[in-house]
Amino acid sequence: MATQTTLTSQGLKDLEERLEHLKSVTRKEIAEKIKVALSFGDLSENSEYDEAKNEQGIVEAEIAEIEATLKNAKVVDEDELSTEHVNIGNTVVIEDESGKKIKFFLVGSKEVDMKAMKISDESPIGKACIGRKLGEEVSVEAPAGVKKYKIVEIDK
The missing domain is CATH 1.10.287.180 (Transcription elongation factor, GreA/GreB, N-terminal domain)
Structure with a gap:
């Protein structure tokens, strides 16, 4: 199937x-x-x-x-898309512990385009952020170790 x-x-x-x-x-x-x-x-x-x-x-x-x-x-029905929780279709801004911000568009796995910062919901960052709220901290497993980020913005 x-x-x-x-x-x-x-x-x-x-x-x-x-x-x-x-x-x-x-x-x-x-x-x-x-x-x-x-x-x-x-x-x-x-x-x-x-x-x-x-x-x-x-x-x-x-x-x-x-x-x-x-x-x-x-x-994804963009009219029903919320900015309360991170989901596919949201633009998300996360901030690392040093204050560096990363802005990306969360997409399905068939739409990934790193140059356009379209990140998959199946990527480590996507998995960590999906379903999370504004202000929440997320931990992302990276090759260099666990990185911590705070969700600072969720847009449609």
Whole structure:
């Protein structure tokens, strides 16, 4: 049985757009590569054909994975999102013991983007913060040891 994946509405939109692009653009590009490679003749020593077929397999696997994720997705209703407790869809600011603040957006595991500070609910920080209230202290297991943070802001 497939596990349910929690997504924000933006995460759902991003996955749907990625799926549409893979199906409508990427598949056609790969089909063209295969067609060109077939025109070279002998397939036994045709690296272009092998590469295109490999790429096709990777894309088809990604399409299947996205379709399974969308089929089992639970979308966070942003109108019902609270700022009382940390949950997927919240922007959270935590402060370490030295006063350094970290701001992140808590997302489901399929939406992680460290450059945009979209942190998974399954990450150590996400797990520690989920369900916690403003002002609560959380302990995060890190490679360098346990780090303590205080939740200083929860926004929608």
